[in-house]
Amino acid sequence: MPVPAATRRYLRKMLRGTLGLAIGAATAFAEVFYVLFGGLALALPALRQTVFDGARALSEVERRRLEKYLGAENATDYTGRRAMTYLVPRCVVGLLSAGIFVLILLGAGSGLIIGYQLLDGRSPGGGAPAGWYDPVTTALFGVLLIFLSVQGLIGIATLDRKLARHFLGPSKQEQLRRRVSELATSRAEVVEAVNDERRRIERDLHDGVQQRLVALGMLLGRARRTGDPDHASDLLRQAHEESQRALNDLREVSWRVYPIALDTDGLHPALEALAERSGIPVHLRVDLPERPSAAIETVAYFVASEAVTNTIKHAAATRIDIEAERDGDSVRVRITDDGTGGARESGGGLSGLARRVAAADGEFTVDSPLGGPTVVTAVLPCG
Template sequence: MPVPAATRRYLRKALRGTLGLAIGAMTAFAEFFYVLFGGLALAIPALREPVFAGAHVLSEVERQRLEKYFGDRNTILYDERRAMVYLIPRCVVGLLSAGIFVMILLGTGSGVIITYQLFNGQSPGGGAPADWYDPITTALFGALLIFLSLQGLLGAATLDRKLARRFFGPSKQEKLRRRVSALATSRAEVVEAVNGERRRIERDLHDGVQQRLVALGMLLGRARRTGDPDHASDLLRQAHEESQRALEDLREVSWRVYPIALDSDGLHPALEALAERSGVPVHLRVDLPERPPAAIETVVYFVASEAVTNTIKHAAASRIDIEAERDEVGVRVRITDDGVGGALASGGGLSGLARRVAAADGRFIVRSPPGGPTVVTAVLPCG
């Protein structure tokens, strides 16, 4: 039975984190002796600068380790004195991690020996024959020790990361700079998204409604010029049908610009109307105990609408699932289809959605392996 992709990703992340913690446990010994002897050397003024410089080198090793194995991106701009102070609690956490690894190795060795003795009919520790409850007791204690060992590793990793964030985390100025940069990028994305919408509306009007109206005008002109009453009646009938089609196209364009159901009824009825108008069967699930803000509803609707449109045009799908729910982060909308896959987040429609979601400080994710399924997810923060 194949292992699910989510499980494989979790196992890889756990193994990578364990390796990073083990490396940190080994570097803790060097840091302990450096703090011990370096602290004594600080009493000599001439040695202070080299000691602080060495502390910066060791701290940089730790910062890069956390970034590589845990994905923590901390600032590279920090004072050398701060690096020396960081090494004091850091070596304690590292030695604690080393102690946990040693206990795991000893426990593993003891478990192998006890298991061997039980299979040979001996009680744990050897000697007397095993009682009936010895395997059960050994299994329960073994499970308890494994649980405690895993909790110890998780706790040590959490302490390691929090300690680094405390000393290497971005300063207030760095946070402000990042926020200004994010706002500038968001503003540019909003402008680009608006321009993209304007171009799409113009294209829909030019290729749809305008062509219908031109055809209507030609039919009416022919009806005026003809001298045959029967022919004129037939042309007027065609003109009437063409006017109905033009009205339908105009309704479609106005719905794509902004569905009035969003204002009057909310997100759920708007998504239901989207599902009814789709040429591919759409299965809708909405779990929103409270109505989100209007700006969030608008983004969620257009993400679903554009994803459904792309699926109908390009995916050759037979089913579309739309899920909108509220979680601890905000409002999450997920659109899944069983089409051919291969959709690119950098494509015209999806890149426009990514800009629209980014403008609302949200996250936009596209997973579309060849052969499908395609999953488009948007997570929008909602207070």
């Protein structure tokens, strides 16, 4: 049975974080010696700058470790004095982490010995025959120790991140620089998303409605030129049918430009209409106690609409699930299909969605392993 993609991501994240904590436990020993001898060297004015430079180099190692393995980003504009101050509690946290890893190794070794003794028919720690309660007791203690070890590592990781954020966190200038960069990127993505929408509308009109109207004009022209009343009647019937198809195409284009149901009724009825118009069965679940803003509803709808369109065109799916729910201060929209998978965020339709979501300061992810399923998720802030 294949492991779900979400479980694989969680396991990779857990292993990466554990490796980062192990590296932090190893660097703590060097930091302890540096804090001890560097603290003594600070008494000499001529060595202070050298000590601060060394402290900053060690802090950079920790900052990069936290960014790579624990996903904690911090600024680079901190001073050497602040770095030296950071290393004092940091080395203590690192030693605690080393202690936890030592206990885990000792516990694993003890578990192997006890397991061998139980398999040999002896009770743990002695030569007496094992009772029925020995495996049960050993298993319970083993589970308890594993739980405490995992909680200890989680606590150390949290403390490690908080320390770095407190001492190495971005200054006001860095925060302003990041915000300006985010706004510039967001503006560029808005412009690109608008241009994509314009191109899509032009393509829909040219390839759909315009072709229908050309065919309609040709049928009417033939009807005017023919001298046979029966043939003229047949051409008029075909022209009437073509006009109905052109009207349907025009409705489709106008609905994709902006469904009026969003303004009048909100996101839930608009998604219901989307599900009814889909050629694949769509199962809808909406849990929004309060109606989001019009801008968030619009982005959420078009994420679902474009994802459904891509699924129908490319995924060979038999079922689509759309979920829209409130998640704290955000709206989460998730579209799942049981198709062939292999979708990429850099693809034509999905890249446009990613830009549209980024323009709303949201997060957009695509999880689509070969063979499926494909999960498209957008998290949109409501603040």
